Amino acid sequence: MKLTLRVWRQKNPDAPGAMATYELDGVSQDMSFLEMLDVLNEELIVKGDEPVAFDHDCREGICGACSLVINGDAHGPERTTTCQLHMRSFQDGDTIDIEPWRASAFPVIKDLVVDRSAFDRVIQAGGYITAPTGAAPEAHATPVPKADADFAFEHAECIGCGACVAACPNGAAMLFTSAKVNHLNVLPQGSPERETRVLDMVAQMDAEGFGGCTLTGECATACPKGIPLFSITAMNKEWLRATRKVKR
Amino acid sequence: MALNFWQSTLGKKIVMGATGLIMIGYLCAHLLGNMKIFFGPGEFNAYGHWLRVMGAPVLHHEWGLWIARIVLLAAVVLHAVSAYQLSRRDIKARPQKYVHTKPRMSYATRTMRWGGVILGLFIVWHVLDLTTGTTHSGGFQEGHPYQNVVDTFSTWYGNVIYIVAMLAMGMHVRHGFWSAAQTLGAGNHTRDRALKAIANALAIVLTAGFISIPVGVMTGVVS
Ligand code: HEM
Numbered sequence: 001m002k003l004t005l006r007v008w009r010q011k012n013p014d015a016p017g018a019m020a021t022y023e024l025d026g027v028s029q030d031m032s033f034l035e036m037l038d039v040l041n042e043e044l045i046v047k048g049d050e051p052v053a054f055d056h057d058c059r060e061g062i063c064g065a066c067s068l069v070i071n072g073d074a075h076g077p078e079r080t081t082t083c084q085l086h087m088r089s090f091q092d093g094d095t096i097d098i099e100p101w102r103a104s105a106f107p108v109i110k111d112l113v114v115d116r117s118a119f120d121r122v123i124q125a126g127g128y129i130t131a132p133t134g135a136a137p138e139a140h141a142t143p144v145p146k147a148d149a150d151f152a153f154e155h156a157e158c159i160g161c162g163a164c165v166a167a168c169p170n171g172a173a174m175l176f177t178s179a180k181v182n183h184l185n186v187l188p189q190g191s192p193e194r195e196t197r198v199l200d201m202v203a204q205m206d207a208e209g210f211g212g213c214t215l216t217g218e219c220a221t222a223c224p225k226g227i228p229l230f231s232i233t234a235m236n237k238e239w240l241r242a243t244r245k246v247k248r
Numbered sequence: 249m250a251l252n253f254w255q256s257t258l259g260k261k262i263v264m265g266a267t268g269l270i271m272i273g274y275l276c277a278h279l280l281g282n283m284k285i286f287f288g289p290g291e292f293n294a295y296g297h298w299l300r301v302m303g304a305p306v307l308h309h310e311w312g313l314w315i316a317r318i319v320l321l322a323a324v325v326l327h328a329v330s331a332y333q334l335s336r337r338d339i340k341a342r343p344q345k346y347v348h349t350k351p352r353m354s355y356a357t358r359t360m361r362w363g364g365v366i367l368g369l370f371i372v373w374h375v376l377d378l379t380t381g382t383t384h385s386g387g388f389q390e391g392h393p394y395q396n397v398v399d400t401f402s403t404w405y406g407n408v409i410y411i412v413a414m415l416a417m418g419m420h421v422r423h424g425f426w427s428a429a430q431t432l433g434a435g436n437h438t439r440d441r442a443l444k445a446i447a448n449a450l451a452i453v454l455t456a457g458f459i460s461i462p463v464g465v466m467t468g469v470v471s
């Protein structure tokens with residue numbers, strides 16, 4: 001298939017960026033979106049142009065490194081990561097707009113690569129347990145009710161890609177933060193820090209300059225892992241509970 | 249603690265949700281009271297009088313009314329201040345728009361901010377029109393709310409301002425009620441359909457109910 005790509009090009013964080021247009025021929029329907037960009041980059045290198053910078057790592061939908069807003073959708077038209085999106089989701093002759101995640105807490109480093117270290121700092125504020133962990137313990141040592149285990153797992157699926165922030169009209173990180181809070185807060189292993197975790201992670205989320213939630217639901221629609229919007233509701237509940245319990 | 253609460257985006261949002269619910273509760277009571285207009289001037293004016301003696305003999309004359317006014321004023325101010333501060337923050341958090349944009353959010357969701365501003369302006373006008381009488385069209389008569397209402401809805405602009413504001417209110421309540429449930433941590437998968445149904449029912453009943461009054465005056469049912 002033959003495509004017209006309009007790609008955000010930006011030399012460095014301070015340079016002004018702009019959309020650049022490229023024609024790309026010979027794209028196979030079986031290529032992943034990132035393989036299609038690899039082909040574009042090979043052509044650019046042969047021509048002596050600078051290749052398009054984009055993030056990727058596992059290319060199997062588990063690491064959360066890949067990003068890209070494709071035709072206005074974070075991770076493109078399917079509910080999956082960009083690395084797992086295939087060109088069969090597009091038509092021959094399509095024009096495809098490719099932009100970086102947009103949020104002031106995620107500044108552009110170069111082209112389509114943004115700095116997502118704000119997420120790392122939110123995790124550092126409380127997305128861990130303090131119990132000493134050695135080798136994996138005997139699985140039945142700490143019983144967890146099935147419903148809690150399911151709830152924790154649903155939220156543990158978050159790969160921290162940032163699609164929720166990119167899709168949110170307020171650049172809010174509520175879905176990410178709530179997934180991380182809920183995952184640990186419901187489990188016995190996470191309960192010693194149940195209150196401080198939610199208070200500290202939310203405070204860090206605010207300090208990073210993410211926006212607030214207006215319940216538009218864009219985040220949950222964009223999430224490649226299907227973290228539900230009610231994850232945010234559950235975090236709000238945890239936060240309210242924690243403000244009542246913890247006196248600071 | 250109180251300061252920490254207010255400084256958090258979650259805390260501000262919770263204030264916004266709680267004050268929004270207080271205002272929705274007030275709107276329901278206000279609508280029920282206003283419906284008395286369809287039973288004639290005697291009944292409606294008597295209701296207006298009762299508002300002044302409500303709570304007697306425990307409360308002094310008009311104390312109940314003033315307590316309600318103070319609570320409502322505090323709710324409107326806290327709601328508007330948190331909405332303003334959070335909106336400023338939200339806009340700053342997403343300075344650059346996407347080149348490729350699609351409208352996705354529902355109309356009610358997209359119009360919360362401008363709808364809120366319309367409601368704020370409406371509240372000011374409404375108080376000046378029918379409570380203080382400052383901007384009232386006819387000769388405003390203290391203690392004769394029935395006639396005052398008829399006078400207001402005998403002008404074209406009175407009807408237009410009121411009906412537009414009530415449509416905005418319906419939209420605001422539709423997204424607002426459901427949002428407040430999420431903000432206060434009350435929503436989940438199983439309750440969602442019920443919450444959305446209540447939000448829609450509230451929006452429709454409040455909007456249709458309030459609009460029935462100017463329509464009543466225009467059609468001569470109330471005169
Ligand atoms: C009759 C008056 C009003 C009622 C019943 C009402 C009700 C509500 C409710 C229940 C919410 C949801 C809060 C949440 O998300 O948890 C809300 C949100 C909001 N309100 Fe109001 N409100 C009223 C007036 C106003 C006014 C005067 C303003 C503007 C100054 C305003 C601006 C907003 C904004 C910006 C939001 C947030 C929208 C969003 O989350 O997307 N509202 N309102």
Ligand code: FES
Pocket residue numbers: 055056057058059060061062063064065066081082083084
């Ligand atoms: S590259 Fe790892 S999730 Fe896409």
